[in-house]
Amino acid sequence: MKTTFTLNWKIAGQAGEGVMVISKMMAKICKRHGLQAFNYLEYPSLIKGGHQTGQVFASSKQASCQKKDLDILVTFNKNGFKEHQDEITSKTLIIYNSDAGPLDKKEYSHLTKNIVEIPFRSLTKEKTGSFNAANIAVLGASAYFLGFNLKIVRKIIRDEFAGKGEKIIKDDLLAFKAGFAFAKKLGQPLKQTPQVEDDQILLTGNEAVGLAAIAAGVQFYSAYPMTPATALLHYLASQQENYPLIVKHSEDEIGAINHALGASFAGVRAMTGSSGGGFALMAESVSFASMAEIPLVILEAQRKGPATGLPTWTEQADLSFVLTAGHGDLQRVVFTPGTVAEHFELTIKAFYLAEKYQIPVFILSDKFILESHQTMTQPELKHNHPRQNMIKSAPKDSSFRRYKATKTGVSPRSIPGQKYGLQLTNSYEHDEFGFGTEEITPTIAQVDKRTRKMDSIAKEIAQPYLVGPKEAETTFVCWGSTINVVSQLIHQQSLSKKKTVNAIHLPTMWPFPKKEFTRLAKLAKKLVMVEGNQSGQGERLISQETEVVFTDRIHRYDGRPFYAEDLQSWLEKNSK
Amino acid sequence: MSCITNKSIKSPITPTWCPGCGDFMILNALQKALVELELEEANTVIFYGIGCSGNMADFNRAYGFHGLHGRALPSAIGAKLANHKLKIIIIAGDGDFYGEGLNHFISLARGNHDVTAIIHNNSRYSLTTGQSSPTTKKGTKTKSTPTGLVEKPFNPIASALVAEASFVARGYSTKFLELIQLIKAGVSHPGFSLVDVIQLCPTFNKKENHPFFAERIYDLAAEKHDASNKMAAITKAQETEKVPLGIFYQDKESMPYHAHLSQLEKKSLVDQWSAKTNIKKAIRKFR
Numbered sequence A: 001m002k003t004t005f006t007l008n009w010k011i012a013g014q015a016g017e018g019v020m021v022i023s024k025m026m027a028k029i030c031k032r033h034g035l036q037a038f039n040y041l042e043y044p045s046l047i048k049g050g051h052q053t054g055q056v057f058a059s060s061k062q063a064s065c066q067k068k069d070l071d072i073l074v075t076f077n078k079n080g081f082k083e084h085q086d087e088i089t090s091k092t093l094i095i096y097n098s099d100a101g102p103l104d105k106k107e108y109s110h111l112t113k114n115i116v117e118i119p120f121r122s123l124t125k126e127k128t129g130s131f132n133a134a135n136i137a138v139l140g141a142s143a144y145f146l147g148f149n150l151k152i153v154r155k156i157i158r159d160e161f162a163g164k165g166e167k168i169i170k171d172d173l174l175a176f177k178a179g180f181a182f183a184k185k186l187g188q189p190l191k192q193t194p195q196v197e198d199d200q201i202l203l204t205g206n207e208a209v210g211l212a213a214i215a216a217g218v219q220f221y222s223a224y225p226m227t228p229a230t231a232l233l234h235y236l237a238s239q240q241e242n243y244p245l246i247v248k249h250s251e252d253e254i255g256a257i258n259h260a261l262g263a264s265f266a267g268v269r270a271m272t273g274s275s276g277g278g279f280a281l282m283a284e285s286v287s288f289a290s291m292a293e294i295p296l297v298i299l300e301a302q303r304k305g306p307a308t309g310l311p312t313w314t315e316q317a318d319l320s321f322v323l324t325a326g327h328g329d330l331q332r333v334v335f336t337p338g339t340v341a342e343h344f345e346l347t348i349k350a351f352y353l354a355e356k357y358q359i360p361v362f363i364l365s366d367k368f369i370l371e372s373h374q375t376m377t378q379p380e381l382k383h384n385h386p387r388q389n390m391i392k393s394a395p396k397d398s399s400f401r402r403y404k405a406t407k408t409g410v411s412p413r414s415i416p417g418q419k420y421g422l423q424l425t426n427s428y429e430h431d432e433f434g435f436g437t438e439e440i441t442p443t444i445a446q447v448d449k450r451t452r453k454m455d456s457i458a459k460e461i462a463q464p465y466l467v468g469p470k471e472a473e474t475t476f477v478c479w480g481s482t483i484n485v486v487s488q489l490i491h492q493q494s495l496s497k498k499k500t501v502n503a504i505h506l507p508t509m510w511p512f513p514k515k516e517f518t519r520l521a522k523l524a525k526k527l528v529m530v531e532g533n534q535s536g537q538g539e540r541l542i543s544q545e546t547e548v549v550f551t552d553r554i555h556r557y558d559g560r561p562f563y564a565e566d567l568q569s570w571l572e573k574n575s576k
Numbered sequence B: 001m002s003c004i005t006n007k008s009i010k011s012p013i014t015p016t017w018c019p020g021c022g023d024f025m026i027l028n029a030l031q032k033a034l035v036e037l038e039l040e041e042a043n044t045v046i047f048y049g050i051g052c053s054g055n056m057a058d059f060n061r062a063y064g065f066h067g068l069h070g071r072a073l074p075s076a077i078g079a080k081l082a083n084h085k086l087k088i089i090i091i092a093g094d095g096d097f098y099g100e101g102l103n104h105f106i107s108l109a110r111g112n113h114d115v116t117a118i119i120h121n122n123s124r125y126s127l128t129t130g131q132s133s134p135t136t137k138k139g140t141k142t143k144s145t146p147t148g149l150v151e152k153p154f155n156p157i158a159s160a161l162v163a164e165a166s167f168v169a170r171g172y173s174t175k176f177l178e179l180i181q182l183i184k185a186g187v188s189h190p191g192f193s194l195v196d197v198i199q200l201c202p203t204f205n206k207k208e209n210h211p212f213f214a215e216r217i218y219d220l221a222a223e224k225h226d227a228s229n230k231m232a233a234i235t236k237a238q239e240t241e242k243v244p245l246g247i248f249y250q251d252k253e254s255m256p257y258h259a260h261l262s263q264l265e266k267k268s269l270v271d272q273w274s275a276k277t278n279i280k281k282a283i284r285k286f287r
C-alpha cells in the first residue's frame, strides 16, 4: 500500500449498551483486513449508566493510540455530541441512535452537517424480537460506511459469540444485516477499507502480559481483583484448562503475594499483580522476596491515584513507589514496557531474570495500555525457557548451601522434594545454609552477595532506544505507555516530511541504564520529558542517576492519556 | 527414600528460648511426631511465623520457610498448591496467626487446604516483650495495656469451627505425649488441621502457669465428646472456666482444596513443569 489508509471510529453510550464489545470487534475487523489497530476504552467506575466510549484508530502504517479527528461517531444518546465536540470535524459522520429521542440537527450544524439517524434499538427488536443485539446493528451500519469486507465481519461475529448458542449468532447476523441495509439507504460509504494479509494478533496490554507469562512457563498466578490489573486475573484464569497453571483469587493482596512466594519457593514460576493500592499492601513481601531470594514477577498496573483516585483512569504516578517499595536495601528490576508487543517481550524477560537472579521483577504499566487493544505481529508459538540456577541434585553429605556467597552473587537453589537439598528460605538475615544470624561477618557477606547480582542484571535489562529520525529539533523522553502516543506523532510528522521530533523510550527504569541513556541524551538538541504524572517522577530518577538536564517537560495528570494532537500543538507553540 | 529420624531433624543450633518455655516441649513433640509418622525428609516442609515460636526455624534441620509475621500461612498454601505431595506444617504464635494473619486463617480454614497449623498460644506477644495478644484475657495488664485490656479474647477453636475448619484440636505444651498424638492426627488429616497449643510463657505470662492450667484442663475423649458432632464441638469451644484438650472436631469426609483442582488430578503442578511451551491455545482468541 503506497498511500496510507486510516480510519477513525468512535462509539459513545451508557454502560450496559455493549459499547466495549463492539469497539473491540471493530478493532478485530480492522486487524483482519491487515491493518494496524488501536482500541481505546473510557468508562466510569460503575456497572450501569454513565458515559462510556470505545474508539478504534486503524492504519495501514502506524496505529498506536487513539486519535481526535473522527471519521465516524456513533452515539447512543445526545450526550455524545457534547462530550466529544472537539473530536468532531466538518467531515465527521455522526450516526445518532434515534431511539434516544428526536434530534434537532440544526443544534449541531456548527459541528458537522453529516448526521444520520438510525433507530438501532427498535430496528433490532423488529428483526430479532429483542434489543440485545442493538450494538451489532451498529456494526452493520459502520461496516457499510467504512466499506468493510462483509465476510470478515460475519466471521468476527461468529467468533465473538461462539459458544453462546446458534440462536444468538443468528440474531446477531440479522441485526447486522438490518443495520447495514438501513445505512445503505442513508448515503454513500465514506471509505473502502483495503485488505491485505493479516499476520497480527490483537490484544490488550494485560492479555500480552498473560500470554507472555504462559510462554515463559508461568504455573501460578495469585491476585485480588483491582482495576486495571483485573483482566490479567481473568485471562490467566481462563487458561487453566489449557496449561498446567493454577490461578488463585486470594483473600487479599498480602495473601496474593505470599501465595505466589510460597509457590515459587516450591519450584513453580509464579506471578502476582495489582494496581497501586493493592500493591501498597504487598510492599513488605517485596522486601522479603529480595531478602530470601525468591523469584517473583509482579504486574503493577497504575491507575489514577492517590488512594482510590479515579479507579478506571490512567496515570504514571507509581514509579517512585515501585522503585522504593519495601524496607531495607533490596534488589529489584523495574520494566516499563511501551507497546503491547513490548509487554509481551519484557514479561518473558521478567520471568527469565526473576528465576535466574532470584529477585522480584516488576512490569510497571498503566490503565491506558493495559486495557487498550493493540495489534502486534504474531509471536512465535513455540517457547523454550529452561530452568535457571536450580540444582539438579544435591551432594549426599548435606553440604548444600542455599545462600552460598558466589562470585556473581547468585546461589544455586534447591526446591522441596529434592533429596539432600534441605535449606531454610529465610526472611531473617542468614548464613549460607539459611539459618538465622546476627553476626557481623555473615551479615555483610550476604548483603554484599545479594548486591553483587545487580552487576550481572544490569547487563541483561532492556536498554533505552531512539524512536524516529536520528536528528530532530526536539527529543521527547518517555517511559511506559507514553511512547505509543509519541510514536504516532513521529509517524505523522514523517508523513508531512517534518523532522522536528524524535524520542528516547525507556523500557527499563531500574537498574537505571545510565550509560546508554546518557549517550542517547547527548545526541539530542532539546530534551523534553513527557510523563503521565504531576510531579515528574521519571525526570527525578534521571536527575538522580545521570547528569542529563531537560529543557522542558509535559505532564498530564487528569486521568486521560496523552494525545498525539496535543503534543503536536505543544511543539508548534514551543518551537522558536 | 529417607525418612526423618531423631538425629536427622536436629539442627546444629541450640534453642534460645527461656528456661521453662513451653516452646521446648512443642519442638520436641513436633520432632517426635514427624519421626513416628515416618515422613520423608525431602517432602516435609515447615513454615514459620515470626515470634519466639517462629524461632524454631533454626532448631529443625528440614526444608523450611521462615517468612513474615502473619504470612507464613498464605505462603504455605502457595507451596501446597505448587506441590501437593509435600507435607506442610505451620509453626506460629497466637499474635502471628490470630492477629496479624487472621484474614489468612479464616480463608485457609474455608478453603480446607491440606496443611497443619500448630499455634503456640501463650496469650502474649512474647518476642516483642510481652504485650497483649488476641487471646489475652480481658482486664490483663501488660506493657501495652497498662490499665487493663479492654477487648474480650478471641476464641480460636470456635472461630476455626465456624470458619469450616475440618480438624480442630487443642493441646497443652506440658501434656507432651498427648501433644505428639494430636500433631500426628492433625498431620495425617486430609485438609486443614488446627492444633492450638496452650504454651507456657514463664517470662511474660507468669499467672497462667502450670498450676493454673492443671486445675482447669480435662481430656475431651475421656468425657466421651463426639468429635464428629460439630454443634457439640462448638459448645465445648465456648467453655471458659475449664480448658478442654484433645480433638474438638474432625470431618471424616474432608476433601482438601487441591483435590478439587482438575489440573492436579494426575501430577503435582511442579511435576508438570516443562521447559517448552506452545502458546497456540492461549493465542487463539487474539487472532
Ligand SMILES: Cc1ncc(C[n+]2csc(CCOP(=O)(O)OP(=O)(O)O)c2C)c(N)n1
Binding pocket: B049, B050, B051, B052, B053, B054, B069, B092, B093, B094, B095, B096, B097, B120, B122, B124, B125, B126, B127, B128, B133
Ligand atoms: C509486620 C510486623 N509487625 C510486627 C512485628 C514485630 N513482631 C515480631 S514477633 C511479634 C509478636 C509475636 O507474638 P506471637 O506471634 O504470639 O509469638 P510469640 O513470640 O508469642 O511466640 C511482633 C508483633 C513484625 N516482625 N512484623
Ligand code: SF4
Binding pocket: B016, B017, B018, B020, B021, B022, B023, B052, B053, B122, B126, B127, B200, B201, B202, B203, B204
Ligand atoms: S519469652 Fe516466653 S515464649 Fe518467649 S522464649 Fe521466653 S518463655 Fe518462651
